[in-house]
Amino acid sequence: MYLSRYEEAMLRGDYGDAIARAMQVIVRVGDVLKADKLLDIETAHIAGVSYLTIGDPGLEYLEDLAKSNARFRVFTTVNPVGIDMLNDWGIDKEFIDKQWRIINALKSMGASLWLTCTPYEYLRIRPRTYHAWAESNAVAYVNAIYDAWTEKLPGPFVVLSALVGKVPRYGLYTINGRTPTHIVRVKGNQPITDPLIAGLLGKRIAESVSDGKPYLVAKLGGNAVIKQLLASYATYSPHAFIVIDGITPNYKEYFAMMSRPEVIDIDINDIIKDAKTQARNFDAVFLGCPHYGIDEVLSVVNYVRNRGFKRAKKPIYIATTPFVINSLSQGIINMLKDSNIHLVLTTCPVVSPFLKSVRVNIVATESVKQMYYLPKMVGINYISCDGIECLDLAFDD
Numbered sequence: 001m002y003l004s005r006y007e008e009a010m011l012r013g014d015y016g017d018a019i020a021r022a023m024q025v026i027v028r029v030g031d032v033l034k035a036d037k038l039l040d041i042e043t044a045h046i047a048g049v050s051y052l053t054i055g056d057p058g059l060e061y062l063e064d065l066a067k068s069n070a071r072f073r074v075f076t077t078v079n080p081v082g083i084d085m086l087n088d089w090g091i092d093k094e095f096i097d098k099q100w101r102i103i104n105a106l107k108s109m110g111a112s113l114w115l116t117c118t119p120y121e122y123l124r125i126r127p128r129t130y131h132a133w134a135e136s137n138a139v140a141y142v143n144a145i146y147d148a149w150t151e152k153l154p155g156p157f158v159v160l161s162a163l164v165g166k167v168p169r170y171g172l173y174t175i176n177g178r179t180p181t182h183i184v185r186v187k188g189n190q191p192i193t194d195p196l197i198a199g200l201l202g203k204r205i206a207e208s209v210s211d212g213k214p215y216l217v218a219k220l221g222g223n224a225v226i227k228q229l230l231a232s233y234a235t236y237s238p239h240a241f242i243v244i245d246g247i248t249p250n251y252k253e254y255f256a257m258m259s260r261p262e263v264i265d266i267d268i269n270d271i272i273k274d275a276k277t278q279a280r281n282f283d284a285v286f287l288g289c290p291h292y293g294i295d296e297v298l299s300v301v302n303y304v305r306n307r308g309f310k311r312a313k314k315p316i317y318i319a320t321t322p323f324v325i326n327s328l329s330q331g332i333i334n335m336l337k338d339s340n341i342h343l344v345l346t347t348c349p350v351v352s353p354f355l356k357s358v359r360v361n362i363v364a365t366e367s368v369k370q371m372y373y374l375p376k377m378v379g380i381n382y383i384s385c386d387g388i389e390c391l392d393l394a395f396d397d
């Protein structure tokens, strides 16, 4: 792989031991992937930072790096951790302490502690710029909605990329790697407005194109639905890459790049038919995978208003971001709490013991990504529900 003089110097150790070791891994991985050179990245997004998933080895690794005075060279954000920074939810103290050590190590290396899986909602990312992101829903989103270029990278690799500010050029960092292989046409007259249906569609697309890359033609009714579709697609696809007709910047160029794409038709009514669920046995509703943004939280606030500020019979947990909490008045937060709706911050039930610690064993969720991970990662079962219908379940049960 070609290296500039600056990159050679980093590799040699002129910029310290930590940078040299990070460069060694990046160059090695680049060689294996047959990358021809390194690219400068503008941002990095680290995932895999919960004490639940990385345990003591991950904690010690990050602390060692931080002690070596390694500092991130680009703007770096971090995925949800295993705890809510503002509420312990009864989680074991040792777990909380160790999670804080991970957070502090990342902070001392210069990470911005947004601790969200939706950093894309708070960044202005320019098309055709390079990034090193882990967390598949975020990777799918920045590729599809901003045409910003990132591969779906492993969390520890992003830490190293952020330290040197570079990634090897391969896969989704190349025009070839970004050329769609399938046109997926979704038949149906109405725009898709149900988050659950969008998630199930994302899964169906991933299964239909398998290792290919879809160019999607569908009527999608808004950002919440797009988030669910991409999160679910990225969970089931090896690539987290999808071009959306009329939405992805440069979609016309992507369309023109395809040569003899396979065409797949999906009838949305088939997905709607399969989505019906009769089970009503659940302990709580969980919303916010991916993390709810301000619009999604405000639609819940409106729902509660329309319900006359009644109290839900089952608790509703909503995972969201510090930006959303900061933009809500204390009055609204209290009103939600009185309605048995709890905002959860900086974490995600997939990487946290918090649902178990509030005695939830079965959740009602609209998120197809959660349905995939909850049973596997934390032994929580689910029933599926759709958007506002999830709230109806909690209020009417």
Ligand SMILES: C[C@@](O)(CCOP(=O)(O)O)CC(=O)O
Residues within 6 Å of the ligand: 047, 048, 049, 050, 053, 079, 080, 134, 135, 136, 137, 234, 235, 348, 350, 351
């Ligand atoms: C929350 C998380 O476990 C979800 C799975 O990640 P992904 O969809 O495979 O990128 C990622 C993480 O560990 O930070």
